[in-house]
Amino acid sequence: MQLRRRIPSPRLISLVSMVDVLLIMLVFFMVTSTYLNLDMIPMTQSAGGTEGAPNAATPVMIRLGPDGLPYLRGQPLAYDVLSAQLAALPADTPVLILPSLNADTQSLVTLMDVATSAGVRTLRVVQVAAP
Structure with a gap:
């Protein structure tokens, strides 16, 4: 006599409970998260002209080259010469x-130190975004 072995049915993995847990987690993180408050970013509004503006001075742009040298009006300058030229500018x-993208961070920090020691009060580092 030959016995037949019962073939067990394949087990099903239910994903319903996992979906429920993920939905609860999603709702929890959405409720407890904070969103960016755009009022905390200080912005200045320009009326088009510079007459009557509180800071009507023309900004000076210093380019930091990949070699670590500062360029003012296209001319490379030593830090002591640049400090003297920045000290001669009005305070505002x-x-x-x-x-430059290839300039090292130490050159940027040195340039910022030279500018602040020369009496510059408004100093910004700008980056040109790729198109």
């Missing part, structure tokens, strides 16, 4: 620093 003149 904004200075913009445009670092």
